[in-house]
Amino acid sequence: MITFRNVSKIFYPERTIALANVTFEVQPGEFVSVVGKSGTGKTTIVKILIAETRASEGRVIVGGWDITRIRRSEIPYLRRQIGVVFQDYKLLQKKTVFENVAFALQVSGAGPSRIRRIVPEVLKIVGLSDKHDRFPVHLSGGEQQRVAIARALAHGPKILVADEPTGNLDALNSQEIVALLQKINQIGTTVLFVSHDQTLVNQIHRRVIVLEEGALTSDQPVGRYRLS
């Protein structure tokens, strides 16, 4: 589903090495946690996956599509196939829950009837059916992150990338979000969970990829995240 082959990323002009010769593969339906301290290259992996930045070296393949040298005009199509969730939710404050989720479909040209059908479905998955008409400001952090997940699911992506989705949440809300990601994984979506939260990662009992200073130092099928 996802292949990173000898991928390096160097930021110029400081020549900062964000990723150094990283190689891994993610199979369809896997739940993979990518862990590491801040500044170890976790978010760079996400950015490369959604073509926000390009790898300096190596190859990146997503669903059989080599996106290493993806054309600018192809990026929107890639992003419609990968659902992304960020730490800061990235919700539109002037739109309701329903409108925020619908927005992802609107920009890709989905018709009104499809929007009316899909949005309630994904809101049901994340447990926010009863709050569809609320504005983000009236929701808790956990609920806002659920809206962001619902929006990421709107296109029916095969891959869901969650970049520090629990970073702004308390322990209880974090647990709920991880549980939700696991539920989404169970219905067939490949999940890439990027986090630095040791407790959360260790309770998932799924594959763990560890990054240190841009290099992949550990990749275990049922791994644990140990602080070095």
Place this chain on the structure above:
Amino acid sequence: MRMLLVLLYRVCRFAWQGFWRNFWLSMVTITIMALAALTVNTLIGLNVVIDSATQCLEKKIDMSVYFDPEVDEPKVIEVKNYLEKLAQVGSVKYVSAAQALQDFRLRHAKDTSILESIEEMAGNPLGATLVVNAHRPDDYPTIVQIIKNSPYRDLVAEENYKDHRQTISEISNVAGRVNRTGVALSVVFILIATLIVFNTIRVAIYTHREEIGIMKLVGASNTFITAPFVIESVFYALCTILLTIVVTFPMLNAVQPYLQNFFTCSPLNLVKYFTDNFTVIVGTQLGGVIALNIIGSSIAIRRYLKV
């Protein structure tokens, strides 16, 4: 096809929201652009007035060829026919000696001493006259030269023409200066208008930067993101031209009576001119303003599309 229509509808709706939510900023932008368009319209009107004034003066130029009193009518008619065949001559009017005397008396009706002197003279002291109209003011010296070199030169007592060329040249000079000032003023206004449009769209884009970022992340194409801003700028252009039309025609109607009194020799109707050339004037201005706005908004949004 249906998807395209849905996208077009959404793009227009987003554009309208942007236009409406920044109402006052939109109004300021439209006003400045309308000022630029009005300056251009004033320049067009001024050109029409100057053209009319020049034509008026050119019509007033004619040349009179005075014959000796003893030259008889058939000979004068022969000269008339000769002149009419010249390429430079537009028309020739024959004024008989009797008519010339009558005209003279009428002209000096209040001057008794002149009238008495005429009465004292035996017979008609005036000869026949040919009033010549040339095609162009520059043709008169050529016609004079042709007469002087013709076999009829001895019949002619005098030829003269009221030389308005100096006046025409002065008007042309003033017109040129007015035109240049007008063009400079228009360019300044257009530049200011362009900068203001550019800035307005930048502000609009800046206030939407978060939305643009999210649009990019959820898979919106650059065209979908850019189009509402471009269409918003087209709304500005349409409102600008509408406002310009609304201001221009009452202005022309207000000025028209004064122009009518001033240009008695040739009817000048600015309202009619603008109505007759409405499509060209409005079409060109609309095209120009839309083009400027599209270029401005496309440049302004470029940096926000790099997410």
